[in-house]
Amino acid sequence: MKINISIHKQQLDLLNDDEQVIKHYRISSAKNGTGQQNGSYCTPLGKHIIRAKIGSGQPINTVFVRRRPTGEIYTPDLGYRYPNRDWILTRILWLSGCEPGFNRLGPVDTMQRYIYIHGSPDSVEMGKPGSIGCIRISNDNLLELFDSVPTGTAVNIIR
Template sequence: MHITISLADQTLTLDGAGQRRYPVSTAAVGADERSGSNGTPRGEHLVRARIGEGLPVGAVFRGRRFSGEILTPEQAAAEPERDWILSRILWLGGLEAGKNQGGDVDSFRRFIYIHGTPDHEPMGQPASHGCIRMRNADVIDLFDRVPLGCAVSITE
């Protein structure tokens, strides 16, 4: 299994037991590996943690823990600027020392995830705070296919 995220195309492709392609939304500010940049880090990564198995669609996470809430349209409207993390989390760790691993460029310590987002959020265009956002149904489908340690390449 291998995931390729294209920043240029705003897509995530899963290769392995058949190919799947999903629209995504990466960082509004573009690519950047530095801590505090809100950019999506480039390079080779792996899935270091899988969070949310079995939770309902729209499950709200706070600090990588299920809050007990399911996102409602009213909640989303009340907090339009919030970067909602929903349904599932695939937490990425960088594999390239000095590029996306270690120091102020560490993807894992930056909390870079592939995660669900409210379905009204745009896909196919950069809009996130650094993570890779997906539709809830898509992130659940991906999560169910991807093992811990799955290789992830983020390319321009």
């Protein structure tokens, strides 16, 4: 398995071992565009792997803060009460860069920037940038993707 993410298309493609696309998913990348630098709130480019899969067995819409379930389940009412929260829901695929000096180590390290593929509220529009660096995906699509890929899966993020 392999994942290709196109920022331009706002699309995540899941590929099999023969490089054939199995599934397309609409995503939402960073509203600040692409970039490697820590603190930029941009989506990093380049070759990555899924370093960790977090949230297995948690209910859909589980709220995560610092990669830990908070005990909350997201509802529109919860979203209304906390309008400025960056909602990380359901599951987390934590990315790690593979290119030293570009997206690995130092001030450009994707993993130390806490860049994930993660679930979002249903009200978040997919197909257009809006995150603060991560790749957002619908919860249903994330559940499917989470169950399809092992830790170590290659993830290539391109413009």
